[in-house]
Structure formats: C-alpha cells, structure tokens
Amino acid sequence: MLDAIFQALFSYRPVVFQQGELRFDAGTGALVAASLAGFVMIVAAVTYRGVRGRGRVRDRIVLTVLRMAALAVVLLCLFRPTLIVRAAVPQQNVVAVVLDDSRSMQIPDWDGRPRGEFIKQQFGGLESPLIKALSERFLVRVFRFSSTAGRLESVNTMTFSGSQTRLGPSLDGTREELAGLPVSGIVLVSDGADTSEVSLSDALLGLKAGKLPVYAVGVGSTRLPRDVQVDRVVTPRSVLKDASLLLDVIVTHSGYAGRTVTVDVEDEGRIVGSEQVRLPADGSPVTARVRAAASEAGPRLFKFRVAPQPDEVVTQNNVREALIQVRDEKEKILYFEGEPRFEMKFIRRAVADDQNLQLVVLQRTADNKFLRLGVDGPDELFGGFPKTREELFSYRALVLGSIEAGAFSGDQLQMIAEFVDRRGGGLLMLGGARSFGEGGYGGTPVADALPLALDPRTRASEPADLARLLLTPTRAGQGHAATQIGATEAASANRWRDLPQVTSVNAPLEPKPAATVLLTGTDDRGRAQPVLTWHQFGRGKSVALTLQDTWQWQMHASIPLEDQTHENFWRQMLRWVVDGVPNMVEARTTTERVEPGEPVTIEATVVDKSFVEVNDASVTARVTRPNGTTLDVPLEWTGERDGLYRGTFVSAEGGTYEVTVDSSKASAVLGSGVTFLRAGPSDAEYFDPTMHEGPLRRIAEETGGRFYTPETAAGLAEDVRYAGRGVTSVEERELWNMPIILIALMGLVCAEWGYRRAVGLS
Amino acid sequence: MRIWLTAASFVLAAAAAAFAQFDFFRGDGFYGPRFPPAMRTDRAFSFCRILYTSVRREPAGGGWRTDYPYGEINLMIRLSELTKTPVPFEGERQPAHYVVRLTSDALFDCPFTMASDVGTIGLSQAEAAQLRLYLLKGGFLWVDDFWGTRAWEQWSREIAKVLPPTEYPIEDVPLDDPIFSSQFVVTEIPQITNIGFWRRSGGRETSERGADSREAHFRAIRDDHGRIMVAMTHNTDVADSWEREGEDPGFFYQFSPDGYALGINVLLYAMTH
Structure with missing residues (x-):
C-alpha cells in the first residue's frame, strides 16, 4: 500500500530513488528564469516587509516563507532534476526464483490458505502475476529447496513436503548454479523458518562477495491466532531402567490463555506420565513438570504431547519426541x-x-x-x-x-x-x-x-x-x-x-x-x-x-x-x-536425529582406568543399522582435546541406529560405550510455525535487496530491474513532472491563500 | 581359630577391666523394667528387651526378666569394647538399655529386641499384630533361653500367630550363614547353661532338660529376601554367659567367649542385614 502511494506521488518506485543519481540539467533559459524568480522573491520579501500597520510580524514571516517555498519549487523544476539509473536490459539478465518447498508451507495462515498457495498463485503459470512480471524483464530460473535444493521445471509439481528448510545452503547452491551468468538478483519466497543448523552468515558472505541482491518474500503470518506448541523438553539422553523421571515440558501458545491442557508423556505409545497445566498470557511459556517412569530398557522414543485444541491452526507442533537410552545396568x-x-x-x-x-x-x-x-x-x-x-x-x-x-x-x-x-x-x-x-x-x-x-x-x-x-x-x-x-x-x-x-x-x-x-x-x-x-x-x-x-x-x-x-x-x-557419571568410554553423536542420508558424526571420549585421557588408543565404532546390518567406523583422535576421538558415517534408511564404541590400547581393552541415534523426517518445520521475518529481512538487507510481504510483492520485478546488477543500461528519469511537485506547489499557494483569509489579509 | 582366640583374649581382658570398675557381675535380685523415656536423647544402638506375659512356668525361668538387666548391660559394654558400635552410656557408664512392651510405640525405636524364657510367652492378638508389623518393617528379635520340647512348642505356637509357618517357616540356620561370621567365626552353636545348673552339675552337664535338650539349636525365620527377622537360640542360655560372666572364672572360661562371639555376631547382623 505504501509502495503504491509512493509510486503515485513520485512516479517511480523507491528503489529508483535509492539507486539513482540525482542530476540537474539547467539550460540558459532556466538560468534566466531562475534570475527572474530570484528577483521576484526579493521583491516579494521587501514588499511584505514594507507593508506596515497591517498584520503582525509573525503573519508576515509565514506568508513570506510560503511564497518563497512556492517559488523555490518552481525554480527547482526549471533546473530539470533528473535521476540517472542503471536498469537491467530486458531479457539479457537472469533472475533466480528460489521457492520454499518445505512442510511448513502447508500451514494455512496466508489469508486462511496454505502458504504454498501463494507460490502457486504467483509463480504457477506463465500468466501468474509475479512470474509474468519477471519474465517480461528477465530470463527466469526457478529453484526449489527444503532439505535439498535443485532446479524446478514446474511450480505445480511442488508438494510442500520437505522436512527441513535450509536457507543458507539453498542460497549458496543457487549462487553457485548461476556462476558466470549476468544475474540481476535472487527472488527468495519462503516463510523464513530455517530449521537447519547451518549459519546464514557463510551464505551471506558469498552473496555479498558476488554482489547478488536477494529479494525475499516472506509468506505467512508473524503471529498465529490459535496455536499450542510443545516448545522444548528437557530430558536426559540416558537413564537407568525404572528411573522416576521428572521432565520439564515447556509449552507456549497463542489464543488459549487461561485454558488448562494436559501434557502426556508416552513411552513408545504407552502413556507413562501426565500433568495438567494452565496456559498463561499469549506468548508466555509455561513449564509442566511431568513425572514419568522409564520401565523398559533400550533406546526408547518418548513423546511429549498436548492434545489438539479447538480451532488450532497447527497441530503438528503439539508433540515433541526425544530418544532416551534406558540402561538396564547395575x-x-x-x-x-x-x-x-x-x-x-x-x-x-x-x-x-x-x-x-x-x-x-x-x-x-x-x-x-x-x-x-x-x-x-x-x-x-x-x-x-x-x-x-x-x-x-x-x-x-x-x-x-x-x-x-x-x-x-x-x-x-x-x-x-x-x-x-x-x-x-x-x-x-x-x-x-x-x-x-x-x-x-x-x-x-x-x-x-x-x-x-x-x-x-x-x-x-x-x-x-x-x-x-x-x-x-x-x-x-x-x-x-x-x-x-x-x-x-x-x-x-x-x-x-x-x-x-x-x-x-x-x-x-x-x-x-x-x-x-x-x-x-x-x-x-x-x-x-x-x-x-x-x-x-x-x-x-x-x-x-x-x-x-x-x-x-x-x-x-x-x-x-x-x-x-x-x-x-x-x-x-x-x-x-x-546419574550422569561417565564411563571410561563415553560415546555420543553430535546430533540426536538426522534426516535419512545425512552424515552422522560420532564422538567418543576415552580415558584409562585412572580416568586419564588417552590419545593413542585404537577406537572403533560399530554402527548397527535399523535393518540389523553393521558398519565399522574408525574414530581418530581429533587433536582438539585430550581423549577426544571422532569419525563419521552416512545414515541410510530411517530408524534407530545403535553406535557401540570400543577402545583398546596395546591389545588391552579399555572399555566401550553405547549411544543411539534416530534417522527420520523431522517435525521441526511445524515448530515456531510463524513467518520468520527476521532472517528474511536480514538476508535482503545485507545483500542489498529488499524484503516483501505477499501484499507488497507486486513491485518486486520492477525493483529487481533497478538492482544495477547484470547487463544494464543507463536511463534518465525526469523528476519535474512528478505529481508530488504539482501537489506541493498547489499546496503552498493554497496555504498562503488560506492563511491570508484566516488572518484577514486577503 | 586364631580369630576365635583373639576374641576370647579380648573378652577376657575387657572383663578384667570391667570387673575392676563395676559391680555388673551380680545377677541376682529384682530389677524393675527400665522403660525408654518419652524422647530418647540419642539414636545409637540400644538393647531393648521385650516385656511379655508368661502363660506358663519353666523350671528356673523368670519370664521376661530372665537374664535382665545384666545380660544386656554386659553385652552392651562388650559391644562398645570389641566393636566400633557407638553405645550410649548414661550416668556412671551405664549403657542405655530399655524394656519395651509389644503394644508400645517405643518398640519401633528399637530395631533390635531380645526376649528370654520365651517357652512361657503368651501373645495377645494385639501383641502378635504389632510384633508382625515390627518385624516386617525391619525389626529384629532374638529369643533365647528356652529349653526342651514343651518350651519350643509353646514358643513356636505363639510365634505362629505373628508369622504363620506356611508363610514364614522356622528353619535351622547352617553354620555357613553370614550371621556366624559377622565379626567372629562361630563354628558351633554353644550350649550354655545357667550358672546355678552349672554349679549343681559340677560344670559337666550343659543340658538343662536332660535328653530333651541335649542339642542346642540356632533357628530363624527369614523374610522374603532371606534376611533373618527372628533368631532363636533353643536349648541354650546365651544371655547367661553375659549376665554371669563375672561370677565364676570357670563359668566365664567355659561359656562367655562363645556367648559373646555369638552375641556380637547377632548384634552386628541385626545392624547390617
């Protein structure tokens, strides 16, 4: 709306003013006219000053200023102010459109419709508004991304089922894909909910180095009207069998203040603990301390669940999972x-x-x-x-x-x-x-x-x-x-x-x-x-x-x-x-869950019987996959810290992986440690499910692009045109004929007339 | 064997020291029951004797007060000397020992209790219920100084009211049980007679009921985990070896080392199992 008003008043979009260079083109006539205008202004000032006995000093000052301002506007126009801008040459430049294909785009908070609908509406066909506007000016390359990224032949094949949103790697991949081409910019359409653990900073460095502006369109609402979320659970990774667990479940919500909800804890589908909690004011977290028993040994998938509430927008974030190793040891x-x-x-x-x-x-x-x-x-x-x-x-x-x-x-x-x-x-x-x-x-x-x-x-x-x-x-x-x-x-x-x-x-x-x-x-x-x-x-x-x-x-x-x-x-x-007392070999994975196909990093700390770190041990991790097959992964001393060994393997199918780390030194066994890891699609996309404006705005601002909402995205193509990137031509944009000039002139004249009337000087 | 001899020499030395200081060898006479105060001033080990009602008489038996109070006094002194057990003393080195009724709440302040001459005991329903509760919560009862078949039958009939034999059978305790090696290695169950009988028999006879009590028994009732709740020394008067230790050196040498070895073992067992 603001953009539209701005363009109506100033004839051009803000980006033209941001990137353009202001120049004046004053010919001889203009200089004569300016001299005359200056003379008139002096005369006017003297005239006002000489009129004594009528009106107060303040009135005369106001009227003088108004008259001078009107003449200044006219004078400005005589000098022919012009913006010199560099505009992309039509069809000579590439624009990458990067579309979010993750699950969170199914959340129906874009005017009550799924976020993905915006993508299909704006980019779905040749006549779709945004793709059409871009195609008229640029060669458009469309990409999709979620946990992986790639070229997209048709937007209509998007299913919005990706289990991750990896903003940084996606932008990096797009930049590399377009290397060597004249690129005017990248259009990123996403809800901004980055669920990867990769920092955005590296991707932004690459974009800034390549002078690639990103025009980010944030789809979705920054606040859901009604939602309950199991925000976080605090669980140990390993407990003794039959342990009485006291688990903190942090619940956030919007729209259900005062309602009492039940937090259930399930051990592989069996409810092992419940606690009722009254929801506080919107946005405030509340902690439910739930007692639960870990009565079954082995790697156990615990779920922490709040039942869906009436009219809740997103119900997938009502449950969180945690893999707990229940040890049946003495x-x-x-x-x-x-x-x-x-x-x-x-x-x-x-x-x-x-x-x-x-x-x-x-x-x-x-x-x-x-x-x-x-x-x-x-x-x-x-x-x-x-x-x-x-x-x-x-x-x-x-x-x-x-x-x-x-x-x-x-x-x-x-x-x-x-x-x-x-x-x-x-x-x-x-x-x-x-x-x-x-x-x-x-x-x-x-x-x-x-x-x-x-x-x-x-x-x-x-x-x-x-x-x-x-x-x-x-x-x-x-x-x-x-x-x-x-x-x-x-x-x-x-x-x-x-x-x-x-x-x-x-x-x-x-x-x-x-x-x-x-x-x-x-x-x-x-x-x-x-x-x-x-x-x-x-x-x-x-x-x-x-x-x-x-x-x-x-x-x-x-x-x-x-x-x-x-x-x-x-x-x-x-x-x-x-509880928590370490063994001689402490095995762990750097993350508790991975997507199938993702690499897994195993770390182990190895000490001897006196608990002195050992750097020259032979350490091997035996990985038992969900299908029962095994894989031996050698772990090497990292050199970062005494006793710390590391190795990686690539997960295959989904399920629970058992990682047993054995260590020995000079043929003497030092000890072994076990840890578990889960591979499977994550529900992380549904957590914090609002549109994340912050990261998107950061990407846009740090790369020299701009942030849009679906309501303001109409002028995006024109903004990209004036990005000044790729193959450009210099264009002049005259400013004297902007509606705002006429409005200002008329306003000043009317103001002078109105003031005179008001103070009885007319 | 070496341990046994060491224990005996310890006991002897301690007895000599105690003899010089106290008049605790005197066992005759009437002593009223020493009930615990409403609020005890310590939570250390105390010897608590069960005050019960006798429903029959046994020759030379004194009912609940048999071997009271010098049996416990001497045993507690020996316990403090031969082990690290903190034994509370009152006044002029009088160890804090108490008498409790089975119906009293004070029973539960005494995780160790002892009763003598239980061949005469008669338990009411309330007493049996309270004793059962006490034992199942972790209390320990040692019964001693009951001789012959009739006394055994009386006791086993009464304890059956507390712990029915179908659920908690009475069994002989083998000599390799931990109770016989808590501190001293006990290799046989000593048959200890009361000092009067010993004197009358010239120190040659130890079975007070003749053929009916020829063999001393150590029997027990265990809980679900196999821990002894009730220890029974039948056909022997272990407490007399403590009570009368200072009256006759012959009696002492014949019985007290064995009596103290067994007594201290049982006390340590009661404090550890």
Missing part, C-alpha cells in the same frame, strides 16, 4: 561405614529390590576389621578401603557414612576428591558422629569436594548436641528428582511435612556459594539448617546429607508397613548420585 556404589549402625542396614534394605543399584558395603566393625557386603568376589575390598585410583574409580558413586578422616591416608583423601573431580563420580557424605567437621575433615581434600563449608581449622571432635529436625524441601528441592516422595509436587511437600522427626549430631554448616540446598531441617527451637545440599565439583557431584537416622521413615510407629517413603527416597537419592 550401578556399583561403594558405601564405607565407619561404625555398625542401623542407618546402613535400612539403606541396604531400601535399595535391595532395585535391580539397577549394587550397594557394596564396607563396614568397619572394629579397628582394622571390616565386614564386606554385596561384593562381587572374595578379592573385592579385601584390603579395606581402596588404595589405588583404579580400584576406587571402578565404582560410580561413593557413600561415606560415619567414618572419620583419620581412617584414610592422605593419598586416600586425595583420591576421594579426585573421584569426584576427575573421575566424575558421585560422592554422598552422611551425617554421623564421625562425619563432616566432627570427623575431622576440615582442611582435607574431601572438604574441598563437599558442598558444605568446613573451617580448615576444625579438628575432629565429639558429636554436637542432638538436633531433632522436621524437614522441608526448599524451592529447588520441591522440583528435584531426589526429593520427590509424593505423586505430585504438592503431595511430596505434604509428605515431607508429615514425616517423623529425624536427627543430626553434626554442627550445622553453611552451604558453599555455588551449592544448592534441597532440604532444610528445623529444630525444636525453630532454627533451620541445611540437611541435603549438593554441588558440582569438577566432573562429578558431591552431596551432603547431614542426617543419621532416616531409618525412622521406615520404622517409626506412625509409618504404615506399606509406606514406601524410605525406599523411594533412598532409591531416588542413590540413582541421582550415580
């Missing part, structure tokens, strides 16, 4: 207890039924006398607490019960700190008469690893006075997987409130600055202290639980026999402590 945890006490017995009982936890107990029963429980063989822990890193690092978590620092050698204390820091293991210290400050850990390497601040001057001491504590989850604890002891967050909070008192004999300690407190305890005098605190220490996590008798949650008279609070707490706690 995580081996070493629990070193310094004194016989019931806490250890009940922790063992609580996790006895957990098939994925192996709690190996080393119980000091007397001086230099140990009881070993849950060991794999007679040699395990035969010499007491591990004395080498290899032995200690074979466990994935370490629980220190009521055992004083003096029970360890200096190297063993250092090993425990390295167990967390370097090996990435989980450390849990329990409350007791011989732990924390009372156990003499102040100033030791273990104190560095702990999330509670121990004064280095603290020496081992008698236990503190017994503090009876009622526990409350903190805000962080309310949503933490380890502290969920109810079916819902609210039920969990209530359950914590109802549990019997537990006790601590450790003097309260302050959490370290980066530590997170999950549970606080309040004693009989109302004093609060951190009870469950954790922080990340190097590669691993370190947890402090200052209680000595959680067995009360099992044995207390108020706890029914069937109550599972104690069992659930300890299973969750120990599963959390071992």
Whole structure:
C-alpha cells in the first residue's frame, strides 16, 4: 500500500530513488528564469516587509516563507532534476526464483490458505502475476529447496513436503548454479523458518562477495491466532531402567490463555506420565513438570504431547519426541561405614529390590576389621578401603557414612576428591558422629569436594548436641528428582511435612556459594539448617546429607508397613548420585536425529582406568543399522582435546541406529560405550510455525535487496530491474513532472491563500 | 581359630577391666523394667528387651526378666569394647538399655529386641499384630533361653500367630550363614547353661532338660529376601554367659567367649542385614 502511494506521488518506485543519481540539467533559459524568480522573491520579501500597520510580524514571516517555498519549487523544476539509473536490459539478465518447498508451507495462515498457495498463485503459470512480471524483464530460473535444493521445471509439481528448510545452503547452491551468468538478483519466497543448523552468515558472505541482491518474500503470518506448541523438553539422553523421571515440558501458545491442557508423556505409545497445566498470557511459556517412569530398557522414543485444541491452526507442533537410552545396568556404589549402625542396614534394605543399584558395603566393625557386603568376589575390598585410583574409580558413586578422616591416608583423601573431580563420580557424605567437621575433615581434600563449608581449622571432635529436625524441601528441592516422595509436587511437600522427626549430631554448616540446598531441617527451637545440599565439583557431584537416622521413615510407629517413603527416597537419592557419571568410554553423536542420508558424526571420549585421557588408543565404532546390518567406523583422535576421538558415517534408511564404541590400547581393552541415534523426517518445520521475518529481512538487507510481504510483492520485478546488477543500461528519469511537485506547489499557494483569509489579509 | 582366640583374649581382658570398675557381675535380685523415656536423647544402638506375659512356668525361668538387666548391660559394654558400635552410656557408664512392651510405640525405636524364657510367652492378638508389623518393617528379635520340647512348642505356637509357618517357616540356620561370621567365626552353636545348673552339675552337664535338650539349636525365620527377622537360640542360655560372666572364672572360661562371639555376631547382623 505504501509502495503504491509512493509510486503515485513520485512516479517511480523507491528503489529508483535509492539507486539513482540525482542530476540537474539547467539550460540558459532556466538560468534566466531562475534570475527572474530570484528577483521576484526579493521583491516579494521587501514588499511584505514594507507593508506596515497591517498584520503582525509573525503573519508576515509565514506568508513570506510560503511564497518563497512556492517559488523555490518552481525554480527547482526549471533546473530539470533528473535521476540517472542503471536498469537491467530486458531479457539479457537472469533472475533466480528460489521457492520454499518445505512442510511448513502447508500451514494455512496466508489469508486462511496454505502458504504454498501463494507460490502457486504467483509463480504457477506463465500468466501468474509475479512470474509474468519477471519474465517480461528477465530470463527466469526457478529453484526449489527444503532439505535439498535443485532446479524446478514446474511450480505445480511442488508438494510442500520437505522436512527441513535450509536457507543458507539453498542460497549458496543457487549462487553457485548461476556462476558466470549476468544475474540481476535472487527472488527468495519462503516463510523464513530455517530449521537447519547451518549459519546464514557463510551464505551471506558469498552473496555479498558476488554482489547478488536477494529479494525475499516472506509468506505467512508473524503471529498465529490459535496455536499450542510443545516448545522444548528437557530430558536426559540416558537413564537407568525404572528411573522416576521428572521432565520439564515447556509449552507456549497463542489464543488459549487461561485454558488448562494436559501434557502426556508416552513411552513408545504407552502413556507413562501426565500433568495438567494452565496456559498463561499469549506468548508466555509455561513449564509442566511431568513425572514419568522409564520401565523398559533400550533406546526408547518418548513423546511429549498436548492434545489438539479447538480451532488450532497447527497441530503438528503439539508433540515433541526425544530418544532416551534406558540402561538396564547395575550401578556399583561403594558405601564405607565407619561404625555398625542401623542407618546402613535400612539403606541396604531400601535399595535391595532395585535391580539397577549394587550397594557394596564396607563396614568397619572394629579397628582394622571390616565386614564386606554385596561384593562381587572374595578379592573385592579385601584390603579395606581402596588404595589405588583404579580400584576406587571402578565404582560410580561413593557413600561415606560415619567414618572419620583419620581412617584414610592422605593419598586416600586425595583420591576421594579426585573421584569426584576427575573421575566424575558421585560422592554422598552422611551425617554421623564421625562425619563432616566432627570427623575431622576440615582442611582435607574431601572438604574441598563437599558442598558444605568446613573451617580448615576444625579438628575432629565429639558429636554436637542432638538436633531433632522436621524437614522441608526448599524451592529447588520441591522440583528435584531426589526429593520427590509424593505423586505430585504438592503431595511430596505434604509428605515431607508429615514425616517423623529425624536427627543430626553434626554442627550445622553453611552451604558453599555455588551449592544448592534441597532440604532444610528445623529444630525444636525453630532454627533451620541445611540437611541435603549438593554441588558440582569438577566432573562429578558431591552431596551432603547431614542426617543419621532416616531409618525412622521406615520404622517409626506412625509409618504404615506399606509406606514406601524410605525406599523411594533412598532409591531416588542413590540413582541421582550415580546419574550422569561417565564411563571410561563415553560415546555420543553430535546430533540426536538426522534426516535419512545425512552424515552422522560420532564422538567418543576415552580415558584409562585412572580416568586419564588417552590419545593413542585404537577406537572403533560399530554402527548397527535399523535393518540389523553393521558398519565399522574408525574414530581418530581429533587433536582438539585430550581423549577426544571422532569419525563419521552416512545414515541410510530411517530408524534407530545403535553406535557401540570400543577402545583398546596395546591389545588391552579399555572399555566401550553405547549411544543411539534416530534417522527420520523431522517435525521441526511445524515448530515456531510463524513467518520468520527476521532472517528474511536480514538476508535482503545485507545483500542489498529488499524484503516483501505477499501484499507488497507486486513491485518486486520492477525493483529487481533497478538492482544495477547484470547487463544494464543507463536511463534518465525526469523528476519535474512528478505529481508530488504539482501537489506541493498547489499546496503552498493554497496555504498562503488560506492563511491570508484566516488572518484577514486577503 | 586364631580369630576365635583373639576374641576370647579380648573378652577376657575387657572383663578384667570391667570387673575392676563395676559391680555388673551380680545377677541376682529384682530389677524393675527400665522403660525408654518419652524422647530418647540419642539414636545409637540400644538393647531393648521385650516385656511379655508368661502363660506358663519353666523350671528356673523368670519370664521376661530372665537374664535382665545384666545380660544386656554386659553385652552392651562388650559391644562398645570389641566393636566400633557407638553405645550410649548414661550416668556412671551405664549403657542405655530399655524394656519395651509389644503394644508400645517405643518398640519401633528399637530395631533390635531380645526376649528370654520365651517357652512361657503368651501373645495377645494385639501383641502378635504389632510384633508382625515390627518385624516386617525391619525389626529384629532374638529369643533365647528356652529349653526342651514343651518350651519350643509353646514358643513356636505363639510365634505362629505373628508369622504363620506356611508363610514364614522356622528353619535351622547352617553354620555357613553370614550371621556366624559377622565379626567372629562361630563354628558351633554353644550350649550354655545357667550358672546355678552349672554349679549343681559340677560344670559337666550343659543340658538343662536332660535328653530333651541335649542339642542346642540356632533357628530363624527369614523374610522374603532371606534376611533373618527372628533368631532363636533353643536349648541354650546365651544371655547367661553375659549376665554371669563375672561370677565364676570357670563359668566365664567355659561359656562367655562363645556367648559373646555369638552375641556380637547377632548384634552386628541385626545392624547390617
């Protein structure tokens, strides 16, 4: 609309003014006329100045200015202003039309019709408006693009079913295709929803270097009237079997504020969790924290779904998928207890039924006398607490019960700190008469690893006075997987409130600055202290639980026999402590999903038994394709980082690929790691399904082109003509006869007359 | 064997030290039940004795108070000396031991309990239900000092109210069970007689019911995971080897090392399984 008004007033499109060079062609007559006009202007000024007694000074100034302006306009015309523009020579230049053939072009938000309809309407036949306008001026080459790009014979063969929009590579490909030809510009028609991971910047550099302007037409609405979208899900890539997952599902929407929707979590089609969430104001995200169970082992495709809502424009973005590796493995945890006490017995009982936890107990029963429980063989822990890193690092978590620092050698204390820091293991210290400050850990390497601040001057001491504590989850604890002891967050909070008192004999300690407190305890005098605190220490996590008798949650008279609070707490706690602990070989792919046929990059981190990175290992990935065939992919040390190996293969058919990375060194096996990858079409096209004006406008502006909407695209062909690229000729465009000149002149004259009338000078 | 001898020497040395300080060898006399306070001041190990109702009498039996209180006092002292177990002491090194009724909520503060002379026990429905709940939640009961067939029948009839044998059968515990090697290696179930019988027999006879109690048994009821919930030492009076350890060196040498080895093993088992 603005373009049309501009062209009506100024006779030419804005691009002519942007690219043209202004010149004046004043002949002798014009100079005489200008002299005369100047004389008249001086006379007029003197006349107005001399007329005294009639009107105010201000009126005379206004009238003088108006008269002068009118004369100036006339004078301007006498000088024959002209724009010198370079216009493409008809039919001598090529214009590339690049059309988006991706799925998102099916979204019906172009006046209620699919976006692709615009393409078919404007480019579908020889008489279609835009293709006709371009064809009259240029040699037109039409391309399509989605995940791949190529020449297009007929727009009518477009199906708008591409699973990706790769703007950058498409523009790059088009530029290369037209290399050597006189090109006036590229017309890009798309919704701008780039779903590739390739940066636009590289493509833009090429276009700018080739001086190829891109005229981008953005199709679609920048805001959908009614849409719910599962925006993002936060899931682990790998979990233990039977894990209770607490998954954050972020939902956005437009047009459904105040409505309550249900977020369902499906494990291969079976609903394993649900949560209701009330949608906030338009555009504001809301997080649904859904509890779900991972009860089936293997690579599991989890779907996070919100049911389609009435009148929803796009329903494909109501579901997101995530591939989670559910591991049916036993995580081996070493629990070193310094004194016989019931806490250890009940922790063992609580996790006895957990098939994925192996709690190996080393119980000091007397001086230099140990009881070993849950060991794999007679040699395990035969010499007491591990004395080498290899032995200690074979466990994935370490629980220190009521055992004083003096029970360890200096190297063993250092090993425990390295167990967390370097090996990435989980450390849990329990409350007791011989732990924390009372156990003499102040100033030791273990104190560095702990999330509670121990004064280095603290020496081992008698236990503190017994503090009876009622526990409350903190805000962080309310949503933490380890502290969920109810079916819902609210039920969990209530359950914590109802549990019997537990006790601590450790003097309260302050959490370290980066530590997170999950549970606080309040004693009989109302004093609060951190009870469950954790922080990340190097590669691993370190947890402090200052209680000595959680067995009360099992044995207390108020706890029914069937109550599972104690069992659930300890299973969750120990599963959390071992969660994310790395193996000697950590395999991963750089992306969780690829299109069939796309290359896949495999990366693996390899360490030895002491968790020192190995750069000279022999590393091979065995890829098992969905059809069961296998492929061996050698991985090479990257040189970028110690222990990092990389290799690639090309995916073939869709489905789940299993990647097992084996590593060895000098014929000794170091270890292996497994990861999974999914190949298949993505629904990414339907996420953030509005027209993305930003990238399109950026492409246009950085290349010297222009951004259009379907409403403004009519003048596109004319704009390309004046792009100044390709084979051009110089044209003059006279400006004196623009309607705006006449309008301005008449306006000034009328204004002077009207002002006179208004102030009584006529 | 070496371990056994080491244990014995430990016990002997500790006994001598204790003898010099305390008067705990004195076992006779009446002691009222020491019930736990409303709010205990610690959560460490405490020996809790079950106070039950006797429905019949056994020769030389004292019902629930048999071997009370010096059986537990001496055992707790030995436990604190021979292991790292933090044993709470009150006043003049008096270990905190308690007597609990089966119907009391205080029962659930005692993950370890013991009862003597259970050949006389009679359990009400409420007591049986509460004891069942206690055991299935993770509590541990050791019954001791009941001799002969009649006492066994009485006990097995009463415990059947708690844990029906169809569901929880009573079984003999083999000597390779972990309970016999928690700390000391126990190679046989010791038959320990009360000191009065021992004196009367001149220290030659240990079966208090003659042929009817010739062999000492260690039997148990296990839970679904095979963990012992109820330990039964039948035809033996293990607690007397603790209670009377200071009364006669002969009695001590004959019985107390074995009694303490078994006692401490059972306590450690109860605190670990």
